[in-house]
Amino acid sequence: MNDTPPQTRIQARNRAVILDAALEVFAARGFRGATLDRIAQVAGLSKPNLLYYFRSKEALHLAILENLMELWLAPLRALDPEGEPRTQIMGYVRRKLEMSRDHARESRLFANEILQGAPRARPVLEGTLKALVDEKAELIAKWADEGRIAPVDPHHLIFSIWALTQHYADFEVQLHAIMGETDPFPAAEAWLERVFGAVLDPAAPPADRT
Amino acid sequence: MNDTPPQTRIQARNRAVILDAALEVFAARGFRGATLDRIAQVAGLSKPNLLYYFRSKEALHLAILENLMELWLAPLRALDPEGEPRTQIMGYVRRKLEMSRDHARESRLFANEILQGAPRARPVLEGTLKALVDEKAELIAKWADEGRIAPVDPHHLIFSIWALTQHYADFEVQLHAIMGETDPFPAAEAWLERVFGAVLDPAAPPADRT
DNA sequence: CGTGAATTTTACCGGGCGGTCAAATCGATG
DNA sequence: CATCGATTTGACCGCCCGGTAAAATTCACG
Numbered sequence: 001m002n003d004t005p006p007q008t009r010i011q012a013r014n015r016a017v018i019l020d021a022a023l024e025v026f027a028a029r030g031f032r033g034a035t036l037d038r039i040a041q042v043a044g045l046s047k048p049n050l051l052y053y054f055r056s057k058e059a060l061h062l063a064i065l066e067n068l069m070e071l072w073l074a075p076l077r078a079l080d081p082e083g084e085p086r087t088q089i090m091g092y093v094r095r096k097l098e099m100s101r102d103h104a105r106e107s108r109l110f111a112n113e114i115l116q117g118a119p120r121a122r123p124v125l126e127g128t129l130k131a132l133v134d135e136k137a138e139l140i141a142k143w144a145d146e147g148r149i150a151p152v153d154p155h156h157l158i159f160s161i162w163a164l165t166q167h168y169a170d171f172e173v174q175l176h177a178i179m180g181e182t183d184p185f186p187a188a189e190a191w192l193e194r195v196f197g198a199v200l201d202p203a204a205p206p207a208d209r210t
Numbered sequence: 211m212n213d214t215p216p217q218t219r220i221q222a223r224n225r226a227v228i229l230d231a232a233l234e235v236f237a238a239r240g241f242r243g244a245t246l247d248r249i250a251q252v253a254g255l256s257k258p259n260l261l262y263y264f265r266s267k268e269a270l271h272l273a274i275l276e277n278l279m280e281l282w283l284a285p286l287r288a289l290d291p292e293g294e295p296r297t298q299i300m301g302y303v304r305r306k307l308e309m310s311r312d313h314a315r316e317s318r319l320f321a322n323e324i325l326q327g328a329p330r331a332r333p334v335l336e337g338t339l340k341a342l343v344d345e346k347a348e349l350i351a352k353w354a355d356e357g358r359i360a361p362v363d364p365h366h367l368i369f370s371i372w373a374l375t376q377h378y379a380d381f382e383v384q385l386h387a388i389m390g391e392t393d394p395f396p397a398a399e400a401w402l403e404r405v406f407g408a409v410l411d412p413a414a415p416p417a418d419r420t
Numbered sequence: 421c422g423t424g425a426a427t428t429t430t431a432c433c434g435g436g437c438g439g440t441c442a443a444a445t446c447g448a449t450g
Numbered sequence: 451c452a453t454c455g456a457t458t459t460g461a462c463c464g465c466c467c468g469g470t471a472a473a474a475t476t477c478a479c480g
Contacts, residue, residue: 010447010457029326033242036438048440049458057438108325111380115321116239118383125387133388155389156401160374162381167373170321173328177335178343179365191366198408220427220477246468258470259428267468 015053018043019067022060027108030116031061058120065113065121068106069128075099076158079136085143086200093161093192100169101185107169133158149200157199164192225263228253229277232270237318240326241271268330275323275331278316279338285309286368289346295353296410303371303402310379311395317379343368359410367409374402 021043025034036057040047054060075095079088100107113121137154144151168175168188175184231253235244246267250257264270285305289298310317323331347364354361378385378398385394 008448008456014457030240030243030322033240033326035436037436046459047438048460051439052457055439111321111325112240114381114384115318115325116243118387122383122387125384129384130388152404153397153401156394156397159377159381159385160401160405163373163377164370167369167377171324171369171372173332174324174335174339175369177328177332178340184366187363187366191363191370194362195370195405195409198411199405201408218426218478224427245466247466256429257468258430261469262427265469 011053014043014045014049018045018050018053018060019064023064023105023109026061026064027105027112030112031057031120032116061120064109065124068109069124071103071106072099072110073128073132076132076136079139081139085140085148086197089140089149089157089161089200090193090196093165093196094189096161096165097168097185097189097192100165100167104169104172107166111166111170147202150202152199161196164195221263224253224255224259228255228260228263228270229274233274233315233319236271236274237315237322240322241267241330242326271330274319275334278319279334281313281316282309282320283338283342286342286346289349291349295350295358296407299350299359299367299410300403300406303375303406304399306371306375307378307395307399307402310375310377314379314382317376321376321380357412360412362409371406374405 018039022034022039024042025039028034029038034057036047036050039060040050043050050060054063075092078095079092083091110121113119114125118125133155137158140149140152140154140157143149144154168184228249232244232249234252235249238244239248244267246257246260249270250260253260260270264273285302288305289302293301320331323329324335328335343365347368350359350362350364350367353359354364378394
């Protein structure tokens, strides 16, 4: 699987620099909108030199995607079957929101990829991601059955967590246009605690069950 | 304001065809990723012919954005100060979700634009959109003050509605990878009613007010 | 059905794109 | 400090892109 283990010090450094620059540019422009010239420029290298480290634009994008996958799935992976349900889920929400604050570029890169049909990420989505989501959804369903959280649709709960947290990274420009210079994250954290607190509260079952 | 009123029948038809094709392509690939050749191909016209109707790629994209803005803001605009608060807000959620179902391309076009820094839409965001959001946020705040809905942060409530509903259009590929062929919208509608029902319920104030 | 305007097509251009290649330079090792 | 592989560069290629020019075609209307 690991095709090119970085050997020399120079290789390790330049690969890292390139990956960072590419993350920047891919996140801001999408795959087709990004250019190798610009990535090279941001990385402070010549384009042929960049292509010395990554065979092609495609290979570079794939390398980023692979690198990111672990980081991206970690919060959901950390959902602990042994933990207290509400604490676990609220912790997941908090970690995902921190992800949007501290790794906005990664979030936008994923958003770009998926928006444009996930031509490169689809295998990962259908493989690793689906397996992980199904596993955790089952866990959440169990918690709901046991009455430890309100009865919820586990998949849509997870989607909601993704949507609400990633929104703060992906649509930052829009929030900024509306809210001005204010840092939205403190308020966002309180708000999300409020929202999912209300949704998960086992004492308050679905409002209007007709 | 309206610079080029379509006069002949041919103009009206072709402009419409082009705008539809361009919506398709811009939504799927973003501005820089879209090409005039592809748009022309989808529209069933030659590229110079397309450029006969729209001076440039830029102008075409702007025309789409203008066309879309009304459609896009309509649901929020429809929030009625005279209506019953919860009905109004739940109606807004429902209309936004219908938007994601019936106008997914439009949603993805906006998402692309904003993700990539809204280089063309920023004026609208900071002008029309901000004004509208501020107005409706004030309305929601009033409702909350009057105790007719739970005390909420109006801006973050609106962002949440956007995030949750648009997610179903913008990240469709991801949902599809996880959920398979199932149409997510019926479940989504029930789920969102559940979520916002719980959040707005004035009987259940913020869980842990420290 | 002739005519002038509206529309469409063919041919093209300059620039930027992803990528290649061979030569130049660097750097670790003896 | 010589050597040889690792790294970097400059020059270049073929293609695609946004856009233009002008000729060819079609259309509305008298």
